[in-house]
Amino acid sequence: MVTNPTVENMFNFTSSPHAKQGSGLYKDVVSQTQLVYYDDPNELVTRLHLLTSSKSVGNTGVNNEIISILEELRERDIIV
DSSP, X not given: OOOOOOHHHHTOOOXXXXXXXXXXXXXXXXXXXXXXXXXXXXXXXXXXHHHHHXXXXXXXXXXXXXXXXXXXXXXXXXXX
């Protein structure tokens, strides 16, 4: 024997009668962005050399800093 459910039960997606309320996502890691200001272009070039060497041996986490240094050197008209 098959019975049709009532309309109220068709859209009840929870197994308990009380709605659950969350508290959001837990973020374990706090953003640790370090800002370093280089006023000497030679320091920028030295850091760029270090980062590109690091990338060539497999460190993939340096791309953003490499791009930032290249943009800074372009803004200062040191590279084209």
